[in-house]
Amino acid sequence: MEETIIKAAALLSAGVCMGIGAIGPAIGEGFAAGKACEGVAKRPEEAPLLTRTMLIGQAVSESTGIYSLVIALLLIFLFGRG
Template sequence: MKAFKVLFNTVALMALTAMSAFAAEGAAGGSHKWVIYLTAGLCISIAAFGTGLGQGRAIASAVEGISRNPSASGKIMTTMIVGLAMIESLAIYALVISLILLFVV
């Protein structure tokens, strides 16, 4: 539950800083450009941390399943590879969002 609160607060902070960055678009000189850099960095770092944890848990579970039933290793490995691809796609989406923040906004 504590991890959920920390994650929620981090996402809320990122949303608030992104809104202030968009609001400062009309301001003189773009003085809030650092907020966009901070938000992009936080976005990709949180995504990398989360996907790393998810992939670690997936691999650990697959190894445990294979050790319990070695004859099912083919099905377990196939399912694990598909799951890892899905987990990795989340990091790629976060990378795209970070790049949009850096180069478009």
């Protein structure tokens, strides 16, 4: 019975973890891509370079979202199904 409560807590925190964890990376990546668009408008010939820099920057910004994903999956499959 105590296991039920622990399981429920793990499942609730999995949802909260992925949900809140998704806010930051997405806003950050959006900001980067918005600035990349402005950059392309100023210097259209540099579009491939700007896209590459944008994607590298976004990949770093994405990392915390992936941490949330991993933790959420661990919470569900390791602690939430016992």
